[in-house]
Amino acid sequence: MAELTPMMRQYHEAKARYPDAILFFHLGDFYETFFEDAEIVARELEIALTQRDGHPMAGVPVRKADVYIQRLLKKGFKVALCDQLERPGPGKKLLKRGVVRVLTPGTVLEEEGLEAETDAFLLAFLREGGCIGLAWCEVASGEFWVAEIREDELEQVISRLGIREVLMPQGIEVPSFVPGVRTELPLSAFSERFLWERFGSLPLLKEKPLASRAAGAVLTYLRETLHSVEHLTPPKPWGLVDSIELDFFTQRGLELTEPLRPESKITLFSVLDHTKTPMGKRLLRRWLLHPLRDRGAIEERLEAVEALAGSWELEELGEALRSTCDLPRLLGRIGVGRASPLDLALLRRTFRALPRIVEILRNLPRRASLLEADLSTVEEAPLDIADELERFLADSPPPNPEDGGLVREGYSPQLDALRKKAAELRGAIASLERRERERTGIPTLRVSYNQVLGYFFELTKPHLPKVPAEWRRRQTLKGVERFTSPELESLADELAQAEARAKELELSLYERVLERIRGELPRLRRLGEALAEVDVLRSLAAAAQKYGWQRPRFTGSPRIIIREGRHPMVERICDFVPNDLAMDEKIKLAVVTGPNMAGKSVFLRQVALIALLAQMGSFVPAKEAELPIFDKIYTRVGATDALSGGLSTFMAEMREAATILAGATERSLVILDELGRGTSTYDGMALAWAIARYLVERVGCKTLFATHYRELTRLAEEIPGVVNLHAAVREWKGEVIFLHRVIPGVSERSYGVQVARLAELPEDVLREAERMLEHLEREEKKARSRQKKGHQLALPFYTPESHPLVEELRKLSPERLTPLEALELLFRWKERWGGR
Ligand code: ADP
Numbered sequence: 001m002a003e004l005t006p007m008m009r010q011y012h013e014a015k016a017r018y019p020d021a022i023l024f025f026h027l028g029d030f031y032e033t034f035f036e037d038a039e040i041v042a043r044e045l046e047i048a049l050t051q052r053d054g055h056p057m058a059g060v061p062v063r064k065a066d067v068y069i070q071r072l073l074k075k076g077f078k079v080a081l082c083d084q085l086e087r088p089g090p091g092k093k094l095l096k097r098g099v100v101r102v103l104t105p106g107t108v109l110e111e112e113g114l115e116a117e118t119d120a121f122l123l124a125f126l127r128e129g130g131c132i133g134l135a136w137c138e139v140a141s142g143e144f145w146v147a148e149i150r151e152d153e154l155e156q157v158i159s160r161l162g163i164r165e166v167l168m169p170q171g172i173e174v175p176s177f178v179p180g181v182r183t184e185l186p187l188s189a190f191s192e193r194f195l196w197e198r199f200g201s202l203p204l205l206k207e208k209p210l211a212s213r214a215a216g217a218v219l220t221y222l223r224e225t226l227h228s229v230e231h232l233t234p235p236k237p238w239g240l241v242d243s244i245e246l247d248f249f250t251q252r253g254l255e256l257t258e259p260l261r262p263e264s265k266i267t268l269f270s271v272l273d274h275t276k277t278p279m280g281k282r283l284l285r286r287w288l289l290h291p292l293r294d295r296g297a298i299e300e301r302l303e304a305v306e307a308l309a310g311s312w313e314l315e316e317l318g319e320a321l322r323s324t325c326d327l328p329r330l331l332g333r334i335g336v337g338r339a340s341p342l343d344l345a346l347l348r349r350t351f352r353a354l355p356r357i358v359e360i361l362r363n364l365p366r367r368a369s370l371l372e373a374d375l376s377t378v379e380e381a382p383l384d385i386a387d388e389l390e391r392f393l394a395d396s397p398p399p400n401p402e403d404g405g406l407v408r409e410g411y412s413p414q415l416d417a418l419r420k421k422a423a424e425l426r427g428a429i430a431s432l433e434r435r436e437r438e439r440t441g442i443p444t445l446r447v448s449y450n451q452v453l454g455y456f457f458e459l460t461k462p463h464l465p466k467v468p469a470e471w472r473r474r475q476t477l478k479g480v481e482r483f484t485s486p487e488l489e490s491l492a493d494e495l496a497q498a499e500a501r502a503k504e505l506e507l508s509l510y511e512r513v514l515e516r517i518r519g520e521l522p523r524l525r526r527l528g529e530a531l532a533e534v535d536v537l538r539s540l541a542a543a544a545q546k547y548g549w550q551r552p553r554f555t556g557s558p559r560i561i562i563r564e565g566r567h568p569m570v571e572r573i574c575d576f577v578p579n580d581l582a583m584d585e586k587i588k589l590a591v592v593t594g595p596n597m598a599g600k601s602v603f604l605r606q607v608a609l610i611a612l613l614a615q616m617g618s619f620v621p622a623k624e625a626e627l628p629i630f631d632k633i634y635t636r637v638g639a640t641d642a643l644s645g646g647l648s649t650f651m652a653e654m655r656e657a658a659t660i661l662a663g664a665t666e667r668s669l670v671i672l673d674e675l676g677r678g679t680s681t682y683d684g685m686a687l688a689w690a691i692a693r694y695l696v697e698r699v700g701c702k703t704l705f706a707t708h709y710r711e712l713t714r715l716a717e718e719i720p721g722v723v724n725l726h727a728a729v730r731e732w733k734g735e736v737i738f739l740h741r742v743i744p745g746v747s748e749r750s751y752g753v754q755v756a757r758l759a760e761l762p763e764d765v766l767r768e769a770e771r772m773l774e775h776l777e778r779e780e781k782k783a784r785s786r787q788k789k790g791h792q793l794a795l796p797f798y799t800p801e802s803h804p805l806v807e808e809l810r811k812l813s814p815e816r817l818t819p820l821e822a823l824e825l826l827f828r829w830k831e832r833w834g835g836r
Pocket of ligand 1: 575577578579597599727740741
C-alpha cells in the first residue's frame with residue numbers, strides 16, 4: 001500500500017477502535033466513509049461510490065447526516081461519528097478528530113430520530129446456572145430496570161418490551177424470539193462493579209447478582225457509545241408477578257398493539273389512546289401490556305378514571321397536558337448534556353401548564369388516591385426552576401446556544417451592558433457609513449460585513465479616485481472594491497470584543513441554569529411520571545366517556561357476568577349487537593357453536609378484552625361487568641402460518657395447547673377459537689374434546705371454546721361445569737342471516753353451504769354440496785338410532801363394534817394421565833388411525 005497521508009492515518013486509528021461500526025469521518029461539509037464502509041453505505045443508502053487515492057469513498061452532507069444515519073440504524077448497522085474537534089483556520093493542516101458518539105439501534109436519542117411514541121430499549125442478557133439476568137434501559141430517558149427470571153419466563157417479559165438491541169456475552173445464544181440487533185461484549189463487561197461505581201451500594205447488588213452484572217454491561221456499553229451514563233436512574237427491579245401473564249399469541253390474537261391483518265389499522269391501543277403526550281402514550285402501552293393482578297391497585301386506577309370521567313373539565317385537562325413536553329426524554333437530554341435552548345423553552349412551557357392542571361385536579365368532583373398523589377407531586381414541582389427559566393430564557397430562544405440571544409433582557413446587568421455596548425457600536429458603524437459617504441461624496445458607499453473580512457467599505461469601481469488616502473484596500477471583486485479604515489477597524493474590533501464577551505457570558509449563564517436543572521432531576525423526573533400517569537388516566541376516562549363504557553366490578557368470586565358486552569374494536573367499525581355472558585362459580589367451560597361468520601370469534605375475544613381492560617384499570621365496553629381477577633389470560637385463535645414458524649399448523653396448535661394445559665391455573669381465563677382444525681375431523685374433534693375436558697376437570701379455569709364440531713356440545717351432558725352457547729342465525733328464503741346474538745343452547749346446523757353461497761360459489765357447486773349434505777345427514781341419523789339401541793358413547797360418531805380405538809378409549813382412565821402422556825397417546829392414535 002502506498003504511504004498513508006496523515007489524515008488517512010488518523011482515519012485508520014479511529015476505525016481500528018470501532019471495527020464493528022461504520023465510521024463517519026468528518027471532512028469539511030461531509031461525513032466520508034472509506035473502504036468496506038463506503039461500499040456498505042453506497043449500497044444501503046443508494047448513494048454514489050467514488051474513489052479517493054485509489055480506494056472507495058462515499059459521503060453524505062453533515063447537515064443531512066441524521067436522515068442517513070437513521071436509515072443505517074434501521075437496517076441494524078452502527079455508526080461511529082468521528083468529528084473534527086477544532087475549527088479549520090489558517091496554518092492548520094491536520095485537524096484533530098475523535099469519535100464523539102457511536103449510534104446503535106438501542107442507544108439513539110430523540111433528536112436522532114427516535115420515535116416518540118414507543119419504547120426503545122437496550123437490553124443486556126446474561127444466563128448462568130439456569131437463571132437469566134436482564135437489565136434494560138430506555139437510553140433516551142435514562143429509565144432503567146432489571147429482573148432475574150427463569151428461562152421459561154423470558155418470553156413473557158420480552159414480548160411486552162420494545163427491545164431494539166441486545167447486549168450479550170460473546171458466544172452466548174439468545175433465543176430468536178428476543179427481537180433486536182445483537183451486540184456481543186466480552187464477559188468482563190458483565191460486571192456488577194460498573195453498577196457499583198455509578199450508583200454506589202444498591203440492595204440490588206446483593207439480591208440480584210446476575211441482573212446487576214447485566215446492568216453493568218448496559219453501563220459499559222453506554223460509556224462506550226454515548227460517552228455518558230449520568231442521566232441513568234438507579235435500576236428498578238421489575239416485578240413479574242405484579243402483572244398478569246399475556247404471552248405473545250394472546251397479545252397478537254387480541255390485537256392489543258398490532259392488528260392481525262396489516263391493512264386494518266385498528267387495535268385495542270388505537271381505540272384506547274386519547275393521551276396528549278408522548279410520555280403518556282408510552283405509559284399507556286405499558287399499562288395495556290401489563291394488566292394488574294392486585295385488586296387494590298386496579299381499583300385505585302378505576303377510582304381515578306371514574307373521578308376524571310365525571311369532570312366537566314376533562315377536555316381542558318387534555319389541553320393543558322398537550323402543552324407539556326416529553327419530560328422523561330427531555331430530562332434525559334439534559335442529563336447527557338445534549339439539551340438545547342429549545343428544550344429549555346419546552347420545559348418552561350410545561351411549567352406554565354402546571355397551574356391549570358393543579359386547578360383541575362383540585363376541583364374534581366370525586367376523590368381518587370392516585371390523582372391526589374399525582375397532584376401533590378405536581379405541586380411539589382421545583383418552582384424555583386420555573387421562576388429561573390421565566391427570568392432567564394428569551395421568548396424565542398435560538399436552537400443553538402452559540403447563536404446568541406438566548407438570555408432574556410434584565411436577567412444579567414452585565415450582559416445587558418455588553419449588549420448595549422454592542423448596539424452602540426453598531427450604531428457608530430452605521431453613522432460612520434453616513435459620515436464617510438458625505439465626506440467622500442460617494443453616494444453608493446456602504447459598510448458591509450462578512451465572516452472572512454469582518455466590516456468593510458464597499459464601492460463601485462468608478463468611485464475609486466475618491467477613496468481617502470488612509471483607507472486600505474482589502475479585496476477587489478468584479479465591479480466592486482472593498483476597503484477598511486483605521487476608524488472602522490477600531491470600531492469593528494471593539495464590537496467583536498463586546499460580542500464575544502456577551503456570548504461567553506451567555507454560555508456560562510446557560511451552563512449555570514442547566515446545572516441547576518440537573519440538580520433537580522429526581523424531582524423533575526417524578527413530575528414527569530405524575531404527568532404521564534394523569535395523561536393515561538385522563539385518556540382512559542376520555543375513552544370511557546366517548547364510547548359509553550362502564551366501570552367493571554370485582555367481587556372476589558370466580559363468577560363472570562357481562563351484560564351487553566361489546567367488542568371494543570369491532571364496535572367502532574360496525575353496528576354492533578351486544579351480548580351477555582353469565583358463568584357462575586360452578587361453570588368452567590362455555591362451548592360456543594354456530595356457523596362460520598356468526599360471531600363466535602368476536603364474542604370470545606370481547607370477553608378476553610373486557611377482562612384485560614378491567615385489569616389494566618379501564619372501564620369496559622359493557623352495560624355491566626362483574627369479573628374475577630385473572631392471573632393469566634390465554635388466547636388461541638387458530639394458528640396462522642405466520643406464527644407457526646416452520647411447524648405444521650397442527651403441531652403449532654398442539655404446542656400452544658400444551659403450553660396452556662401446563663400454565664393455566666384455576667384463576668386463568670382461556671379462550672380457544674377453533675382448536676383442532678389442523679388435522680382430520682376425528683382427530684381434531686377428539687383432541688378438542690380431551691383438551692376441553694382436561695381444562696374443566698383438572699385445571700378448573702374459565703374457558704370459552706368456540707368450535708364447529710357440534711359433537712363437543714355433548715360435553716355438557718357428560719361432565720358438570722359446562723354450558724353450551726351458540727351464535728344464533730335465522731334462515732330466510734334459503735339464505736342465512738347472522739343475528740350476531742350469542743344465546744344459550746346448541747346451534748342447529750352449521751349452514752356451511754349457505755355461508756358459501758354468500759361467498760358467491762357457483763350455484764352448481766352449491767347444489768351438489770346440498771345434495772351431499774343431505775346424504776350425510778341421513779347416514780348420521782341412521783347411525784344414531786343404531787347407537788341408541790346399543791351403548792352410550794362419549795364420541796357418538798363411531799359404531800362401537802367397528803373400531804379398536806373405542807376399545808382403547810374404554811380402557812383408558814384420563815384422570816391418571818399427565819397432559820403430556822395424553823398428547824403422546826393422541827399422537828400414537830393419530831399415527832395409527834389418523835390417516836393424513
Ligand atoms: P365466526 O368466528 O363465528 O366465524 P366472527 O366472530 O369472525 O365469526 O364474526 C364474523 C363477522 O361478523 C365479524 O367480522 C363482524 O363483522 C361481524 N360480527 C361479529 N359479531 C358481531 C356483533 N356482535 N355485532 C355486529 N357484528 C358482528
